[in-house]
Amino acid sequence: MTTEVIMPQLGESVVEGTVTKWLRNQDDRIEEFEPLVEINTDKVDTEVPSPATGTVLKLFVAEGETVVAGTLLAVIGEPGEEVPEPPLAPSDGGVRDAPPAGRPDGELQSAPAPASFEAAAKVKVGDLGFISPVVARIAAEHNVDLTQVSGTGSGGRITKKDVLSYVEGGQAAPPWEEPGSGDLFRPTEEIFGAKEPARAAAGTLQPLDAVRTRIAEHMVRSKRTSAHVTTLMEADLGRVIAHRKTHKESFEREGAKLTLTAYFIAAAVEALKEVPLVNSSWSEEGIVLHKAANVGVAVSLGEAGLIVPVIKNAEQLSLLAIAKTVNDLGERARGHKLIPDEVQGGTFTITNHGISGSLLATPIINQPQCAILGVGLLQKRAVVIEGMSPSGEPQDSLAIRPMVYLTLTFDHRIIDGAIGDQFLGILVQRLQSWA
Amino acid sequence: MTEMTLIEGLRQAMDEELERDERVFIVGQDVGPRGGVFRATQGLYEKYGEDRVVDSPLAELSIIGIGIGTALYGMRPICEIQFADFIYPAFNQIVSEAARMCYRSGGEWIAPMVIRVPYGGGIGGGLYHSQSIEAFFAHVPGLKVVVPSTPYDAKGLLKSAVRDPNPVIFLEPKKGYRLIRGEVPEDEEVLVPIGPGRISREGTDLTLFAYGMMHHYAMEAAERVAQEGIDVEVVDLRTLKPVDRETVLASVAKTGKALIVHEDNLTGGYGAEIAAILAEEAFADLDAPVRRLAGPDVPAMPFSHPLQDWFMLDADKIADAIRELAAY
Numbered sequence: 001m002t003t004e005v006i007m008p009q010l011g012e013s014v015v016e017g018t019v020t021k022w023l024r025n026q027d028d029r030i031e032e033f034e035p036l037v038e039i040n041t042d043k044v045d046t047e048v049p050s051p052a053t054g055t056v057l058k059l060f061v062a063e064g065e066t067v068v069a070g071t072l073l074a075v076i077g078e079p080g081e082e083v084p085e086p087p088l089a090p091s092d093g094g095v096r097d098a099p100p101a102g103r104p105d106g107e108l109q110s111a112p113a114p115a116s117f118e119a120a121a122k123v124k125v126g127d128l129g130f131i132s133p134v135v136a137r138i139a140a141e142h143n144v145d146l147t148q149v150s151g152t153g154s155g156g157r158i159t160k161k162d163v164l165s166y167v168e169g170g171q172a173a174p175p176w177e178e179p180g181s182g183d184l185f186r187p188t189e190e191i192f193g194a195k196e197p198a199r200a201a202a203g204t205l206q207p208l209d210a211v212r213t214r215i216a217e218h219m220v221r222s223k224r225t226s227a228h229v230t231t232l233m234e235a236d237l238g239r240v241i242a243h244r245k246t247h248k249e250s251f252e253r254e255g256a257k258l259t260l261t262a263y264f265i266a267a268a269v270e271a272l273k274e275v276p277l278v279n280s281s282w283s284e285e286g287i288v289l290h291k292a293a294n295v296g297v298a299v300s301l302g303e304a305g306l307i308v309p310v311i312k313n314a315e316q317l318s319l320l321a322i323a324k325t326v327n328d329l330g331e332r333a334r335g336h337k338l339i340p341d342e343v344q345g346g347t348f349t350i351t352n353h354g355i356s357g358s359l360l361a362t363p364i365i366n367q368p369q370c371a372i373l374g375v376g377l378l379q380k381r382a383v384v385i386e387g388m389s390p391s392g393e394p395q396d397s398l399a400i401r402p403m404v405y406l407t408l409t410f411d412h413r414i415i416d417g418a419i420g421d422q423f424l425g426i427l428v429q430r431l432q433s434w435a
Numbered sequence: 436m437t438e439m440t441l442i443e444g445l446r447q448a449m450d451e452e453l454e455r456d457e458r459v460f461i462v463g464q465d466v467g468p469r470g471g472v473f474r475a476t477q478g479l480y481e482k483y484g485e486d487r488v489v490d491s492p493l494a495e496l497s498i499i500g501i502g503i504g505t506a507l508y509g510m511r512p513i514c515e516i517q518f519a520d521f522i523y524p525a526f527n528q529i530v531s532e533a534a535r536m537c538y539r540s541g542g543e544w545i546a547p548m549v550i551r552v553p554y555g556g557g558i559g560g561g562l563y564h565s566q567s568i569e570a571f572f573a574h575v576p577g578l579k580v581v582v583p584s585t586p587y588d589a590k591g592l593l594k595s596a597v598r599d600p601n602p603v604i605f606l607e608p609k610k611g612y613r614l615i616r617g618e619v620p621e622d623e624e625v626l627v628p629i630g631p632g633r634i635s636r637e638g639t640d641l642t643l644f645a646y647g648m649m650h651h652y653a654m655e656a657a658e659r660v661a662q663e664g665i666d667v668e669v670v671d672l673r674t675l676k677p678v679d680r681e682t683v684l685a686s687v688a689k690t691g692k693a694l695i696v697h698e699d700n701l702t703g704g705y706g707a708e709i710a711a712i713l714a715e716e717a718f719a720d721l722d723a724p725v726r727r728l729a730g731p732d733v734p735a736m737p738f739s740h741p742l743q744d745w746f747m748l749d750a751d752k753i754a755d756a757i758r759e760l761a762a763y
Contacts, residue, residue, distance in 0.1 A: 132722045134691050154763050160691040160722035 002077035011340025045336030296346035444586035463515030519554035534577030553609035561738035567699035591627030638668035641692035656753035691722030
């Protein structure tokens with residue numbers, strides 16, 4: 001009895017992934033639940049465990065190859081067992097038992113057997129179902145976002161008629177509108193431009209992985225979408241540092257490593273509560289105000305790019321709970337063990353670019369959010385403290401304070417400078433008065 | 436206009452060509468006083484005499500050999516093979532001599548001849564009187580392969596075949612000889628060019644490719660599903676070699692779906708050629724997998740009537756395949 005390892009669907013909208021590394025070779029033994037393969041999707045890197053104990057009989061997908069969910073990745077069984085042929089079309093995701101070998105001989109069928117015909121109709125490409133060549137062509141020619149077309153074919157497939165009546169109904173997307181994401185048939189020119197890729201004369205070409213491609217696409221789209229404006233303030237973190245020093249150990253007893261990031265999140269959440277317009281998204285119908293403050297925190301993965309896990313409902317969390325969540329998400333992000341839903345649904349983002357020494361930066365908004373907070377390097381700086389002598393005379397002094405530059409980059413479509421400054425001011429105030 | 440049967444159309448064509456060109460003559464088993472086993476040549480022996488309607492020995496190799504020899508000599512022979520099932524003894528003559536004559540002699544010698552072949556089953560003929568042979572000959576460069584499905588096309592294509600400078604395999608759906616009736620004009624010459632297919636029913640949902648007897652079942656099936664709201668375009672290919680690629684591609688560009696129907700068994704059958712043309716040249720027009728509905732891959736047409744029905748395609752089976760493809 002062999003067991004097939006199928007490319008799982010790693011999230012609601014995650015329909016394909018890249019096999020980055022096989023952790024077992026062909027003919028290696030593997031225990032059930034032991035990691036078998038590393039998969040990289042446009043959202044996360046993750047490990048897929050073996051669904052069975054046995055020998056890796058065959059690997060069907062090479063490292064670096066990108067496949068849709070449902071694709072046969074490998075077969076686990078006992079040495080000598082026959083390896084089933086990979087199906088031409090991927091079926092639903094998940095792991096399943098090998099189908100019985102062939103159907104019994106006997107009846108000779110004319111034409112293609114209906115069974116195989118139906119199987120072809122069930123081919124899934126993401127949520128759209130099977131996209132036939134002619135549908136893909138018409139969609140490309142008319143810039144149709146196929147996610148907007150309702151299918152009437154077998155299994156809800158979008159037929160030629162469906163896409164044609166959509167086009168004739170004048171509902172085709174204007175050319176500048178965002179193409180449907182995850183759409184395998186999206187013309188690449190829309191993303192990369194039709195021009196030849198620029199290549200230095202004597203350089204080498206570094207292939208794009210899913211993360212790089214995704215980041216590039218997202219950044220350019222965000223720049224094209226939002227009216228980016230950045231405002232800058234600085235904060236004295238003296239009180240935060242003191243608070244952290246006092247509470248570090250008690251937090252540790254609770255199982256949380258208290259980092260400055262937790263303070264920035266907590267302060268941002270309070271500012272979001274006071275200025276709810278910042279916790280929002282632009283839509284053509286109006287500005288969508290989000291109830292929950294889902295705060296994303298950018299985590300660098302070095303050369304492998306970066307990832308933004310999201311702390312969901314941060315407005316309901318204590319500093320301790322925030323710290324614990326940040327620890328957990330950060331660790332799993334670096335271990336490539338996040339699940340896609342943990343990087344989706346953010347309403348506000350914080351990026352701590354100071355970690356790499358940057359004093360101040362103007363990050364790009366994480367679409368479809370309104371704003372992103374950039375946290376610079378924490379640095380002791382000489383600051384003028386305005387004061388008064390006991391006699392009431394102005395008496396300023398020079399002090400050495402732990403200072404940080406904070407930038408708020410916001411979408412000027414949604415808020416104006418005064419609102420942005422109000423938000424950032426509240427955030428700074430909260431940090432400086434931490435108790 | 437006169438309504439006539441398929442075989443009457445064929446007979447008229449031969450009559451007119453014998454009349455028109457004295458180089459034309461008929462050779463085959465029992466084609467003379469007997470008028471042929473299907474009476475296709477009835478009356479022609481009496482009208483044109485034993486030099487122009489020639490009874491041959493019971494040897495297909497010899498019928499085709501006579502045809503090739505007289506064609507090289509300048510005659511225009513019409514060779515009748517009594518049943519397609521009996522053509523194999525002459526296979527070597529047709530494939531190695533007739534088909535290649537022009538090419539191997541650098542155009543110095545040609546073999547203009549028509550080989551009339553009643554083919555197909557559904558007539559209780561069993562193993563030796565039911566076969567479909569088009570795939571063998573459609574494969575051979577140097578031959579033309581023609582299959583009429585109506586009396587008009589039968590007459591017009593046979594006359595064109597007689598005048599064609601190439602050897603033409605002229606396949607006659609014998610089940611339809613007396614079953615199929617149609618209008619043929621009396622007062623004008625009927626000539627149908629070899630090559631073009633014919634859109635015999637316009638539709639938008641899918642294209643049904645057929646020829647010979649299957650074309651009639653295809654039309655019947657198309658009418659039946661029309662009542663269910665499925666709008667089928669039917670193309671009567673008429674000439675299998677050279678096939679009318681333009682019509683094939685234009686129709687599928689319109690409908691996005693193709694169903695190819697033939698009575699001959701599936702594997703290596705003529706439908707594969709149409710499917711391959713579509714895969715190569717119409718890929719971006721396809722909205723569904725190209726489908727073939729064909730006879731089963733068994734060695735022979737069964738003699739038993741229920742088994743013959745199982746083997747043969749009919750309007751029911753075609754309608755089912757249409758419904759399945761339309762729903763895709």
